[in-house]
Amino acid sequence: MFTNNNFVTKWSGVFLFLTFLAVGFSSCEKEDDTPMGISVNCPADVVSASSNVTVPIPTVSGASGNFTITNNITNTSDASGSYATGATTVTYTVTDDTTGETATCSFDVIVDNGLTFSQETIGATTYQKVEGTLTGDFTFAATENWLISGGIFVNNGATLNIEAGTTIYAADDGTTPFIAIQRGGKIMANGTSTAPIVLTSIKELDGIAGPGEWGGIVINGYATTNIGEGVGEGGTGTYGCDGSNCDDADNSGTIRYVRVEYAGKILGTDNELNGFSFNGVGSGTTVEYVQAYRGSDDGFEFFGGTVNVKYAVSTGSEDDSFDWTFGWSGKGQFWVANQLGVAGDRGIEADNNGDDNTASPFSNPLISNVTLVGFDDGDGSNTGMRLREGTKGKIYNAIVTGFPNNGIRVSNSEDNAASTVTTDNMNNGELVVANSVSAGNGTPWKDAPVFENDPTNTTLAGMGGLSGYVGTISENAKDPGTLDGWFSPGTYIGAVRSTQDWTAGWTKQ
Numbered sequence: 250m251f252t253n254n255n256f257v258t259k260w261s262g263v264f265l266f267l268t269f270l271a272v273g274f275s276s277c278e279k280e281d282d283t284p285m286g287i288s289v290n291c292p293a294d295v296v297s298a299s300s301n302v303t304v305p306i307p308t309v310s311g312a313s314g315n316f317t318i319t320n321n322i323t324n325t326s327d328a329s330g331s332y333a334t335g336a337t338t339v340t341y342t343v344t345d346d347t348t349g350e351t352a353t354c355s356f357d358v359i360v361d362n363g364l365t366f367s368q369e370t371i372g373a374t375t376y377q378k379v380e381g382t383l384t385g386d387f388t389f390a391a392t393e394n395w396l397i398s399g400g401i402f403v404n405n406g407a408t409l410n411i412e413a414g415t416t417i418y419a420a421d422d423g424t425t426p427f428i429a430i431q432r433g434g435k436i437m438a439n440g441t442s443t444a445p446i447v448l449t450s451i452k453e454l455d456g457i458a459g460p461g462e463w464g465g466i467v468i469n470g471y472a473t474t475n476i477g478e479g480v481g482e483g484g485t486g487t488y489g490c491d492g493s494n495c496d497d498a499d500n501s502g503t504i505r506y507v508r509v510e511y512a513g514k515i516l517g518t519d520n521e522l523n524g525f526s527f528n529g530v531g532s533g534t535t536v537e538y539v540q541a542y543r544g545s546d547d548g549f550e551f552f553g554g555t556v557n558v559k560y561a562v563s564t565g566s567e568d569d570s571f572d573w574t575f576g577w578s579g580k581g582q583f584w585v586a587n588q589l590g591v592a593g594d595r596g597i598e599a600d601n602n603g604d605d606n607t608a609s610p611f612s613n614p615l616i617s618n619v620t621l622v623g624f625d626d627g628d629g630s631n632t633g634m635r636l637r638e639g640t641k642g643k644i645y646n647a648i649v650t651g652f653p654n655n656g657i658r659v660s661n662s663e664d665n666a667a668s669t670v671t672t673d674n675m676n677n678g679e680l681v682v683a684n685s686v687s688a689g690n691g692t693p694w695k696d697a698p699v700f701e702n703d704p705t706n707t708t709l710a711g712m713g714g715l716s717g718y719v720g721t722i723s724e725n726a727k728d729p730g731t732l733d734g735w736f737s738p739g740t741y742i743g744a745v746r747s748t749q750d751w752t753a754g755w756t757k758q
């Protein structure tokens with residue numbers, strides 16, 4: 250049996266006192282000649298919203314001198330530690346070091362984090378099906394088979410952990426599964442290039458998964474938008490400043506090496522869930538190495554906020570690969586859009602605010618190293634970049650190729666023909682596309698004379714030297730390291746160098 254000597258030393262003095270009391274009582278009981286003996290009293294059941302539980306030490310009486318406490322969980326004197334969701338029975342054993350006599354007591358540690366769990370067998374595999382609202386913390390372990398059903402909300406103060414290498418399947422049960430981090434909640438999804446985190450449809454196992462089967466990842470933060478407080482699409486929560494809480498440096502956690510497949514469930518007009526929805530997300534959040542694969546709506550959509558996104562791949566997104574509105578002003582580097590031909594709209598669709606092109610703060614991101622590869626899906630409308638509805642922003646080192654309609658288009662408001670805000674932004678240098686290439690697009694530059702006439706931009710009939718989206722150009726490139734310290738330096742146009750394919754291994758083609 251393990252003996253914690255420090256514990257024994259620390260507590261033996263106290264229990265000398267208890268022993269003295271016991272001796273006192275024993276004088277009354279001596280008549281029946283029964284030895285007092287060692288006994289242990291456990292605390293009441295411990296209920297915790299967190300899986301990290303501090304468990305009280307039991308009280309001991311009747312020891313003749315020093316004694317040793319152990320438990321069945323940690324095999325030490327203290328059973329505090331990490332507990333699984335649900336009830337775990339803790340049994341403490343106390344041993345009198347002098348007499349060798351033992352006594353035990355038990356109680357439950359109950360971790361109730363708000364989620365509910367059930368088992369479901371599909372084929373030969375048993376899945377843990379998770380539903381509900383997380384109010385404490387929970388970890389999707391890589392060793393388990395997971396199903397999510399309906400919206401999994403992560404409330405203010407709660408933390409959702411996802412281990413590297415974990416796959417989470419969206420159930421095919423009539424619900425709309427999604428994961429929605431609420432303001433003040435956190436997601437800690439730290440995959441690796443060799444053990445990415447994958448969130449996909451359960452139909453993937455049958456090889457029949459397609460776009461629009463679930464709702465992807467939604468993050469709501471406290472950062473500024475130009476609509477004030479907003480409500481996320483699909484009933485996924487409230488975002489932006491709430492009056493007393495407003496934080497452009499807000500931290501909603503970490504998303505690294507995470508692939509979201511077959512998301513984008515369409516719930517109604519303008520009510521569509523993307524692969525990744527960043528709603529008022531703050532710049533304290535880390536997002537890098539992320540792929541949206543074959544969603545029926547946008548791959549990545551930003552509703553205001555300041556979050557920065559590095560190393561992002563949008564593959565086969567049936568609406569826009571990247572889409573921003575409501576005042577997003579983060580940074581972006583190494584962005585790939587790869588339309589797959591079934592359907593697709595814009596590589597980048599950029600708005601300030603469709604109802605008020607002058608709403609403040611403006612959408613005003615700083616972006617470098619983008620490769621947008623289009624496809625003619627037959628509707629003739631696929632466009633590389635459509636910059637409109639008052640957006641500002643600066644985009645450098647972009648390759649835009651293969652879009653049958655327009656390469657880069659600047660347009661004003663669809664609803665307000667009098668608005669010239671977007672064009673004004675271009676003319677006064679607050680909307681910039683520079684050091685970029687429009688190659689093999691229907692109309693290379695549409696209503697964008699400032700960009701078209703910029704000597705750092707290049708217009709080509711076709712894009713040689715590109716293998717899929719891999720390949721860069723050094724002529725007329727700008728080193729983004731000179732823009733801001735957040736950017737990785739390097740003087741080339743495009744997102745993926747052939748000598749350093751950061752998409753290899755963890756993305757799905």
Ligand SMILES: [Ca+2]
Nearest residue numbers: 521546547550
């Ligand atoms: Ca969308």
Ligand SMILES: [Ca+2]
Nearest residue numbers: 547568569572
């Ligand atoms: Ca869109």
Ligand SMILES: [Ca+2]
Nearest residue numbers: 572573574598
């Ligand atoms: Ca949009």
Ligand SMILES: [Ca+2]
Nearest residue numbers: 593594626628
């Ligand atoms: Ca299209």
